[in-house]
Amino acid sequence: MKAAIIGGTGYGAIELVRLIEKHPYIEVGTIVSNSQAGTNFSTVYPHLSGIKEIPLESFDAKGLSENNEIVFLATPSGVSSKLVPELLETGIKCIDLSGDFRLRSKNDYETWYKKTPADEQYLQHAVYGLSEIYPEKIKTAQLIANPGCYPTAATLGLLPILKTSLADSKTIIIDAKSGVSGAGRGLSLTSHYAEINENIRAYKLGAHQHIPEIEQTLSDESKTPITVTFTTHLVPMTRGIMCTTYVNLKESSSTEEVHELYEEFYKNKPFVRVRPIGSTPSTKEVAGTNYCDIGLHVDQRTRRLTIVSVIDNLVKGASGQAIQNLNMMNGWDERTGLYDIPMYP
Amino acid sequence: MKAAIIGGTGYGAIELVRLIEKHPYIEVGTIVSNSQAGTNFSTVYPHLSGIKEIPLESFDAKGLSENNEIVFLATPSGVSSKLVPELLETGIKCIDLSGDFRLRSKNDYETWYKKTPADEQYLQHAVYGLSEIYPEKIKTAQLIANPGCYPTAATLGLLPILKTSLADSKTIIIDAKSGVSGAGRGLSLTSHYAEINENIRAYKLGAHQHIPEIEQTLSDESKTPITVTFTTHLVPMTRGIMCTTYVNLKESSSTEEVHELYEEFYKNKPFVRVRPIGSTPSTKEVAGTNYCDIGLHVDQRTRRLTIVSVIDNLVKGASGQAIQNLNMMNGWDERTGLYDIPMYP
Amino acid sequence: MKAAIIGGTGYGAIELVRLIEKHPYIEVGTIVSNSQAGTNFSTVYPHLSGIKEIPLESFDAKGLSENNEIVFLATPSGVSSKLVPELLETGIKCIDLSGDFRLRSKNDYETWYKKTPADEQYLQHAVYGLSEIYPEKIKTAQLIANPGCYPTAATLGLLPILKTSLADSKTIIIDAKSGVSGAGRGLSLTSHYAEINENIRAYKLGAHQHIPEIEQTLSDESKTPITVTFTTHLVPMTRGIMCTTYVNLKESSSTEEVHELYEEFYKNKPFVRVRPIGSTPSTKEVAGTNYCDIGLHVDQRTRRLTIVSVIDNLVKGASGQAIQNLNMMNGWDERTGLYDIPMYP
Amino acid sequence: MKAAIIGGTGYGAIELVRLIEKHPYIEVGTIVSNSQAGTNFSTVYPHLSGIKEIPLESFDAKGLSENNEIVFLATPSGVSSKLVPELLETGIKCIDLSGDFRLRSKNDYETWYKKTPADEQYLQHAVYGLSEIYPEKIKTAQLIANPGCYPTAATLGLLPILKTSLADSKTIIIDAKSGVSGAGRGLSLTSHYAEINENIRAYKLGAHQHIPEIEQTLSDESKTPITVTFTTHLVPMTRGIMCTTYVNLKESSSTEEVHELYEEFYKNKPFVRVRPIGSTPSTKEVAGTNYCDIGLHVDQRTRRLTIVSVIDNLVKGASGQAIQNLNMMNGWDERTGLYDIPMYP
Structure with a gap:
C-alpha cells in the first residue's frame, strides 16, 4: 500500500517517513511540498541521503489518489481544512495531523485558533483518532483527526x-x-x-x-x-x-x-x-x-x-499515532511497524 | 570583613566565592573542606586559576572565628547541625545554607529528612532568612537558616x-x-x-x-x-x-x-x-x-x-540570598554586591 | 538464534538489546550482570518495561553456551580478556566490544591501557571487526574485536x-x-x-x-x-x-x-x-x-x-557494528536488522 | 562617561549593556535600533525589566555624539562601514564589533565577505583591537576594529x-x-x-x-x-x-x-x-x-x-574585549569593570 504525505518539509512528515520505512505493508508513494516542489527530499533533509532520493511534488488531489491509498496531512492548521474536501472526493482516506478537524464546534475553532474553521459536514464526518479510546470508530473512518500532542x-x-x-x-x-x-x-x-x-x-x-x-x-x-x-x-x-x-x-x-x-x-x-x-x-x-x-x-x-x-x-503525539490509526483502519495489528524499543540514552 | 565558607568544594561554595568577589565590604577569609584539606582551591576548580589561589583548610571553629566575622555553611543536611553550635559558641554569626535549621519542628525534620534533627535551642534561635519577608528578624540574627531553593x-x-x-x-x-x-x-x-x-x-x-x-x-x-x-x-x-x-x-x-x-x-x-x-x-x-x-x-x-x-x-535560591541576608544583618543596602544584570543569552 | 549479552547494565548492552529486538533472526537469550544478578532488567532500565521483563544473571560460561549461539561482551576493558578464553573453549563465538583484543601488541596494550593484556594466542586469533574493511576475515571469525567508536x-x-x-x-x-x-x-x-x-x-x-x-x-x-x-x-x-x-x-x-x-x-x-x-x-x-x-x-x-x-x-561505534559483524559471520545481508532511518530531529 | 550602542537588539549589544552596568566610569547613554526605534528596551529583552527601562532610538550621528563620548557598533558586517565615517566626523571615537574594519585589504574583504568594503582611508585608520598584542596603538585610536571571536x-x-x-x-x-x-x-x-x-x-x-x-x-x-x-x-x-x-x-x-x-x-x-x-x-x-x-x-x-x-x-570574543579596549584608550586599568569570576557551573 502506498501512502502520500502532504507537508513534506516539516518534522511531522520526516517522522512519518521514518516510521513508514519500518512498516511491512506500506511505503511512501508521494511527498508533497508546494514550497519546495522539484527539490530532492534528501537535499532538504540530508539524513535521508541514499535512503529517500525522491523529488518533492506539488499538491494534486487527483494524482495523489491514483498513486496512493492513504494520505497523511502533516500541514499547519488552516491548510488541511482546504485540502481535505478535495481529497475525500477522490475517494481516498485521509489522516490529518493538524488541528483542523479535531474540534466539532466551529465556534471553538474560531475562538482558539483564530482562523476560519472547516466545513460543518467534514467536522461531523471526522473521527477523533485517539487510538486507545475510539478503536471502533477509527476502524471505519474516512477522515481521521489525529489528536494533538x-x-x-x-x-x-x-x-x-x-x-x-x-x-x-x-x-x-x-x-x-x-x-x-x-x-x-x-x-x-x-x-x-x-x-x-x-x-x-x-x-x-x-x-x-x-x-x-x-x-x-x-x-x-x-x-x-x-x-x-x-x-x-x-x-x-x-x-x-x-x-x-x-x-x-x-x-x-x-x-x-x-x-x-x-x-x-x-x-x-x-x-x-x-x-x-x-x-x-x-x-x-x-x-x-x-x-x-x-x-x-x-x-x-x-x-x-x-x-x-x-x-x-513526534511519535505517539503525531506520526506514530497516525500509523497506529492506519493499522486499525486496515484491520492490522495496531503495533504493526511500531514495535521499537525506546532509544535510551 | 572576612567570611569563612564551609563545604568548599560544592556548588554553593563556589557561587559564594563568585559573589563575594564582587562585594565591596567582604572578602573570603577561609575555605573549609575536610575531604580536600591542603589542596589548592584552583586545583579543584580551575576556573579560579589565578583568582583564588588559596589552600582548602580543615574545620577548626576557633581558628575560623579568629580570622573571620561571618561563617557561611554550604554543607549537606545533617552536617550543619553538628558544626553550628560550636561556631556560635565562639561568638561568630552563621548563615546556614542547608536544611538543618529551617524547620522548627524536630518531628518534621525527622520525618522528611530521615536524619537526626538539630538541638531544640538552636532551632528556636535560628531566623528563617527569606529576605523579603523577614527583614526585621534577619537584622538581629545570630544564626540564619537560609531558605531552600x-x-x-x-x-x-x-x-x-x-x-x-x-x-x-x-x-x-x-x-x-x-x-x-x-x-x-x-x-x-x-x-x-x-x-x-x-x-x-x-x-x-x-x-x-x-x-x-x-x-x-x-x-x-x-x-x-x-x-x-x-x-x-x-x-x-x-x-x-x-x-x-x-x-x-x-x-x-x-x-x-x-x-x-x-x-x-x-x-x-x-x-x-x-x-x-x-x-x-x-x-x-x-x-x-x-x-x-x-x-x-x-x-x-x-x-x-x-x-x-x-x-x-544557586543565587536567590542559595548563595545570593545568603549575601542579601548578610547585607541586612550589617545594615548595608540589601543590594550591595548583587547589582548584576542577568547573563542573557 | 539466541544471543547472550555480558555487561548488561551498560549503554552498550541496552543498545544491543534495542537493535536485536529489530533483528529477524536473533533474539536475546541471556543478559549477564554480576553486580545486579537477580534484578529484573526493566528495574534497571524502566524504558524496557513490558518489553524485556527478564532477570539479570551471573556469568556462567557453560550455561551461556548451552542457551545461546553467540556472545556479545559489552564489558569494560580488562574484563573481557578474562572471560573470553573460557567462552571460546565452550565453542561459542564471541564479539567483544571492549578494547581487550583490538591491539595485536601486548606492549601497546600495557602502555596505553595500563592494564594486563590478554593472552598472546587470543590476540593473534581475534579478528578486528571493522566491517567495511575486513569482510572476509570477519566471515570466519570465532572472536571479533569490535572496533572502538x-x-x-x-x-x-x-x-x-x-x-x-x-x-x-x-x-x-x-x-x-x-x-x-x-x-x-x-x-x-x-x-x-x-x-x-x-x-x-x-x-x-x-x-x-x-x-x-x-x-x-x-x-x-x-x-x-x-x-x-x-x-x-x-x-x-x-x-x-x-x-x-x-x-x-x-x-x-x-x-x-x-x-x-x-x-x-x-x-x-x-x-x-x-x-x-x-x-x-x-x-x-x-x-x-x-x-x-x-x-x-x-x-x-x-x-x-x-x-x-x-x-x-553507540551504533556504528559499538553495538550496530557488532550486529553488522554478526550478520557477516552468518552469511546474512549485512544490513539485516539495521535498515533504520536516522531519528531526526 | 556615556556610551552609545548601535545595534541594540543583538546579543553583542545586550552583553555590552551587562558589562557597562558593572563599570565604574561609564554608563549607557543611548541605544540605537532602527528596526525597533520607540520600543522600550526591556520589552525586547525582559531580563532588563526594571534595570534598563529606556527607549530604543533611531540612528542620528550628531545627536549621538552630543550625548555620548564613545560609540560601540554592534551591527552586522556591511552596516558599520556606512555609519562609522559619519560618526568619526563628529569627533566621537568608535569601537566597531563587526568585521568591516578588520581587514586592511579591500580585496580580501570583498573575497571573503562578499560585500562592498569600507573606504580605504578608514581601513588604514582603524586599529585592530587585539588588546594583549597592540596596547600602544589602541591607546591613541579613534577607530577600533574589535577582533572577531x-x-x-x-x-x-x-x-x-x-x-x-x-x-x-x-x-x-x-x-x-x-x-x-x-x-x-x-x-x-x-x-x-x-x-x-x-x-x-x-x-x-x-x-x-x-x-x-x-x-x-x-x-x-x-x-x-x-x-x-x-x-x-x-x-x-x-x-x-x-x-x-x-x-x-x-x-x-x-x-x-x-x-x-x-x-x-x-x-x-x-x-x-x-x-x-x-x-x-x-x-x-x-x-x-x-x-x-x-x-x-x-x-x-x-x-x-x-x-x-x-x-x-560574547565577552573576550566581542563586548568584553571592546570594554578592555575602551579602558586602554582612556588610560584606565584594563581590568576596570571586568574583574568577574567565571559563572561555574
Whole structure:
C-alpha cells in the first residue's frame, strides 16, 4: 500500500517517513511540498541521503489518489481544512495531523485558533483518532483527526480516573512540558537555540489551542462538561512531552487502588504502559516510540492524585499515532511497524 | 570583613566565592573542606586559576572565628547541625545554607529528612532568612537558616495572594521545575549527563523535604495550617528554578487586580520583579542574579490564579540570598554586591 | 538464534538489546550482570518495561553456551580478556566490544591501557571487526574485536585517501568530538551534568587509548608505519562522534577528484554514505543508525584535505557494528536488522 | 562617561549593556535600533525589566555624539562601514564589533565577505583591537576594529609560539568549536533549536570570513605570509569558543619549554591565563568573563604542539574585549569593570 504525505518539509512528515520505512505493508508513494516542489527530499533533509532520493511534488488531489491509498496531512492548521474536501472526493482516506478537524464546534475553532474553521459536514464526518479510546470508530473512518500532542498525553493520563466516580472533575490541572520540536521547523525566536537552551519558559497561559480539544474529549467521556486549567512549558530538549496532572479525589483512596484501576483500563492497550507503583516515567524512556507511559501517586495528605504521563511528541503525539490509526483502519495489528524499543540514552 | 565558607568544594561554595568577589565590604577569609584539606582551591576548580589561589583548610571553629566575622555553611543536611553550635559558641554569626535549621519542628525534620534533627535551642534561635519577608528578624540574627531553593521561589510567588482573603488556601498546587545543579556536585545517576540530557523527569512525588518548609512559611504568614501539593521535576539545564503555582480564587477577580496587589506587596523589594501583565518570566531571564521574577494570570473560565515564579537556584535560591541576608544583618543596602544584570543569552 | 549479552547494565548492552529486538533472526537469550544478578532488567532500565521483563544473571560460561549461539561482551576493558578464553573453549563465538583484543601488541596494550593484556594466542586469533574493511576475515571469525567508536569514524574517513599515493601520511591530524554516552554509565565528574552541559572539554591530550588502535589499522592498510595526532573532546550531547581529519596532499588535487575516489572506495558499502560535494554531515544525521557519513573538502590554498566523518557512537561505534559483524559471520545481508532511518530531529 | 550602542537588539549589544552596568566610569547613554526605534528596551529583552527601562532610538550621528563620548557598533558586517565615517566626523571615537574594519585589504574583504568594503582611508585608520598584542596603538585610536571571536581565541593561542623560531608556520591547523550565540539573534535554520541540539555540525569549510583576519595577524606578527587551515563547528551550547590548534615544531621541544615561553609572553596580561601543565581549559571555565585560557601539550611522538585556547565568545570574543579596549584608550586599568569570576557551573 502506498501512502502520500502532504507537508513534506516539516518534522511531522520526516517522522512519518521514518516510521513508514519500518512498516511491512506500506511505503511512501508521494511527498508533497508546494514550497519546495522539484527539490530532492534528501537535499532538504540530508539524513535521508541514499535512503529517500525522491523529488518533492506539488499538491494534486487527483494524482495523489491514483498513486496512493492513504494520505497523511502533516500541514499547519488552516491548510488541511482546504485540502481535505478535495481529497475525500477522490475517494481516498485521509489522516490529518493538524488541528483542523479535531474540534466539532466551529465556534471553538474560531475562538482558539483564530482562523476560519472547516466545513460543518467534514467536522461531523471526522473521527477523533485517539487510538486507545475510539478503536471502533477509527476502524471505519474516512477522515481521521489525529489528536494533538498535548491532548494525547493529557487525556490518556486522565480518562481512567475520570470514568470512575472518584475524580472531582472540577479540580483538574494539567501542567504540561514539551520539547521544542513540537513547534515545528518554522523559524521563530522561541525556537532560536540561544533563547531556549539552558532555559525553561511558560507560554500561552490560559490560551493554548489544545485546551478545547482536551476538554471536548474529557467531557465526552465523562458525560459532564469539563473545564481544565492547562499550562504549557517549553523545555530545552528536542523531543518529549510530560503532563503532570492533578485531580482531587472525592473519597479517600490509595495509590494501590488507583493503580489497579489504571492497569485494568489499559490491560489490552499495548502502547500504554502503566508503571509499577513508585516508578515515575521520564520522557527519554519513550523516545522514538509510540508508548505513553503513566506514573501515579495519591497523596494522602491532600487527597489528591498526581498523574505523570509521557510521550514522544513526534511519535505517539503525531506520526506514530497516525500509523497506529492506519493499522486499525486496515484491520492490522495496531503495533504493526511500531514495535521499537525506546532509544535510551 | 572576612567570611569563612564551609563545604568548599560544592556548588554553593563556589557561587559564594563568585559573589563575594564582587562585594565591596567582604572578602573570603577561609575555605573549609575536610575531604580536600591542603589542596589548592584552583586545583579543584580551575576556573579560579589565578583568582583564588588559596589552600582548602580543615574545620577548626576557633581558628575560623579568629580570622573571620561571618561563617557561611554550604554543607549537606545533617552536617550543619553538628558544626553550628560550636561556631556560635565562639561568638561568630552563621548563615546556614542547608536544611538543618529551617524547620522548627524536630518531628518534621525527622520525618522528611530521615536524619537526626538539630538541638531544640538552636532551632528556636535560628531566623528563617527569606529576605523579603523577614527583614526585621534577619537584622538581629545570630544564626540564619537560609531558605531552600524551591521554597524561595514558591513562597515569594504565593505570599501576596495568600495574605488576602481571595485565595482558597486548600487548593494550592506547586509544580516545580529545576536545573540539575540543585542536586549538587555529588555523583549520582540522576545527575549523570546521558540520563538527564534530552529528558525531563519527575521525582520524589509527595516526598520532597522542601514540602514542610513551604508549608511552615505559608502557614505562619496566613495564620492557617496549610497543606500543599508540591511536585519537583528535573529539567535538562544547569541553573534555574521555575514554580508554576495554582490556587483557586474564592471570588471572581482579574489578572489586573491580582497584578496590582503583587506590585503593591513588592514595591520596595528590589529583587522581586513583578512582570507586566502578559509577560511570563523564563529562568534564563534571571540567570546569575538574585532576582525572583513573577508572572501572573487569572483564568476566568476556572477562577484560578496561575503564578509563574523563577529564580537562579544557586543565587536567590542559595548563595545570593545568603549575601542579601548578610547585607541586612550589617545594615548595608540589601543590594550591595548583587547589582548584576542577568547573563542573557 | 539466541544471543547472550555480558555487561548488561551498560549503554552498550541496552543498545544491543534495542537493535536485536529489530533483528529477524536473533533474539536475546541471556543478559549477564554480576553486580545486579537477580534484578529484573526493566528495574534497571524502566524504558524496557513490558518489553524485556527478564532477570539479570551471573556469568556462567557453560550455561551461556548451552542457551545461546553467540556472545556479545559489552564489558569494560580488562574484563573481557578474562572471560573470553573460557567462552571460546565452550565453542561459542564471541564479539567483544571492549578494547581487550583490538591491539595485536601486548606492549601497546600495557602502555596505553595500563592494564594486563590478554593472552598472546587470543590476540593473534581475534579478528578486528571493522566491517567495511575486513569482510572476509570477519566471515570466519570465532572472536571479533569490535572496533572502538573513535577508531571507526577516524579510519573509515581516512582509509580511502591513505590507500592512494596522494596522502602525506606524516601529516595526519584527527580532531575528534564525542557525545558523553561514550564514557558509559559509570559515575564520574566528567559525565556529571552540571560540569559538561554548556561546556566543551578537551581531554587525554596525546594519551587516548584509541591512538594505537587507529595507528595499527592505518599502518596495516597503508603498509607504512603511521603516527597520528589525535585529540578528543567531550561535547554537550548524548550520542554522536565527529572526526574532523586533516591530511596534506602530496600533489595538487581537487575536492571533485577526492570525492570520486571515496565514492568508488565505498560503492558497495551500504553503511558508508559519501556526501555530495558541498554537503558536510552532522552527527544528528546518523542518530540511532549504523551509518558513517563522510564529507570532503580540499583546500587549494593549503593543499590540505579535510575529512568530516560522523557516526552514532553507540551504533556504528559499538553495538550496530557488532550486529553488522554478526550478520557477516552468518552469511546474512549485512544490513539485516539495521535498515533504520536516522531519528531526526 | 556615556556610551552609545548601535545595534541594540543583538546579543553583542545586550552583553555590552551587562558589562557597562558593572563599570565604574561609564554608563549607557543611548541605544540605537532602527528596526525597533520607540520600543522600550526591556520589552525586547525582559531580563532588563526594571534595570534598563529606556527607549530604543533611531540612528542620528550628531545627536549621538552630543550625548555620548564613545560609540560601540554592534551591527552586522556591511552596516558599520556606512555609519562609522559619519560618526568619526563628529569627533566621537568608535569601537566597531563587526568585521568591516578588520581587514586592511579591500580585496580580501570583498573575497571573503562578499560585500562592498569600507573606504580605504578608514581601513588604514582603524586599529585592530587585539588588546594583549597592540596596547600602544589602541591607546591613541579613534577607530577600533574589535577582533572577531574566533580570531581572538586562535591568535592569542598561536602568537607566543609563532614569534619563536620553533614553529613551522606552514603547518598551522585550527580546529574551532563555537556555541550558537556567535551566530547572533537573527533567525536561521542553523540556529533552530531542534536542528542544533544534540548535534555537532561543521560549517563553511575553507570559506569562513575569519580566515583572512587570522592570517593577517599571524603574518604581521611573524613577518612571514601565513596561510592556515581553519575549520569551524557549531556545538550545542550557547556561549564559548574553543580553538584546538596544531603546529609542527621545527626542533624537538617539551611541554615544559613551550609552557615557560607562553607564561613569559603573557606574564603581564591579566586576561590570559596559561594553565599549568596537564590542565586543559574548558569553555565553561571562562563563562561570562574576559579571560582567554590556554592549555599546551607537546606530543613527542609527532613533534607537534597542540594548543587549546578558550574564550567566552560574547565577552573576550566581542563586548568584553571592546570594554578592555575602551579602558586602554582612556588610560584606565584594563581590568576596570571586568574583574568577574567565571559563572561555574
